[in-house]
Amino acid sequence: MDNPSKGNWVNTVPLKGQVAVVTGGGTGIGRGIAETFAAAGAKVVVAGRREEKLAEVCEAIKATGGEALGVRTDVTVQADIDNLMEQACKMFGTVNILVNNSGMALPRCNTLNVAREDWEKLFALNMTSAFFVSQAAAKVMAKNGGGRIVNMTSQRGISALPGIVPYCTAKGALMSMTKALAIDLAPNNINVNAVAPGYVHTDMVAGLLADPDRLQSVLDRTPLRKMGTVDEMAAAVLYLVIPQSSYTTGQTLILDGGWSSQ
Numbered sequence: 001m002d003n004p005s006k007g008n009w010v011n012t013v014p015l016k017g018q019v020a021v022v023t024g025g026g027t028g029i030g031r032g033i034a035e036t037f038a039a040a041g042a043k044v045v046v047a048g049r050r051e052e053k054l055a056e057v058c059e060a061i062k063a064t065g066g067e068a069l070g071v072r073t074d075v076t077v078q079a080d081i082d083n084l085m086e087q088a089c090k091m092f093g094t095v096n097i098l099v100n101n102s103g104m105a106l107p108r109c110n111t112l113n114v115a116r117e118d119w120e121k122l123f124a125l126n127m128t129s130a131f132f133v134s135q136a137a138a139k140v141m142a143k144n145g146g147g148r149i150v151n152m153t154s155q156r157g158i159s160a161l162p163g164i165v166p167y168c169t170a171k172g173a174l175m176s177m178t179k180a181l182a183i184d185l186a187p188n189n190i191n192v193n194a195v196a197p198g199y200v201h202t203d204m205v206a207g208l209l210a211d212p213d214r215l216q217s218v219l220d221r222t223p224l225r226k227m228g229t230v231d232e233m234a235a236a237v238l239y240l241v242i243p244q245s246s247y248t249t250g251q252t253l254i255l256d257g258g259w260s261s262q
Helices: 028-039 051-063 078-092 116-142 165-188 203-208 212-220 230-241
Strands: 019-023 043-048 067-072 097-100 147-152 190-197 252-255
Touching: 019 028, 019 078, 019 116, 028 043, 028 051, 028 067, 028 097, 028 230, 043 051, 043 078, 051 067, 067 078, 078 116, 097 116, 097 230, 116 147, 116 165, 116 190, 147 165, 147 230, 165 190, 190 230, 230 252
Parallel strands: 019 043, 019 097, 043 067, 097 147, 147 190, 190 252
Antiparallel strands: none
């Protein structure tokens, strides 16, 4: 990627000419990131398992003059990962940015009752897939002067709650992997960082906090007394991929309203 430019970059299009891949980009935070990247001038490849959701995002981006490609992808399948990178390069020539946003959570349960297959499924989607998608993207980036990788982890990787040991463990591991990848990929001019959201206004979280008492409990434990927004998460990811953040790597930016600072 280009070196940081001097002057007022705020009014420019900081990702013009860049190609960004966003996994889990059909809904929620992933969609917000994809649309923010497009508004910043990037050509966006949106990956996910639901083709109708990918089509919706691509149509929205194109309606505002952007360029987008939807690729149906199961990031736990290596053939799908390879196809994703192949389609991105075929359509736009390269990959400069990757956001590993695919993930899942299990319903709360007693640790003594966690099934091995559920543990392995959660790790495959939340952590293992992020490594292999990063590996595939890094191979492309290394041939084209470098790039940026951002892993979407969670506040739960550092501030655990009862009943979600697999999720907390996977997200914590993703933070550690972010540091290790940053070291290994630095010689290839590839920056690797992570964003760890707390509670954010999405359909998934709305379901979790449908109980007014539970919602109030979350707000009471959050110093800012509010939940985050998709736009706030997307803005943080945008910072980590613009040229002006070229000195930032191996870091996790925690966006949780102050929860983890207590």
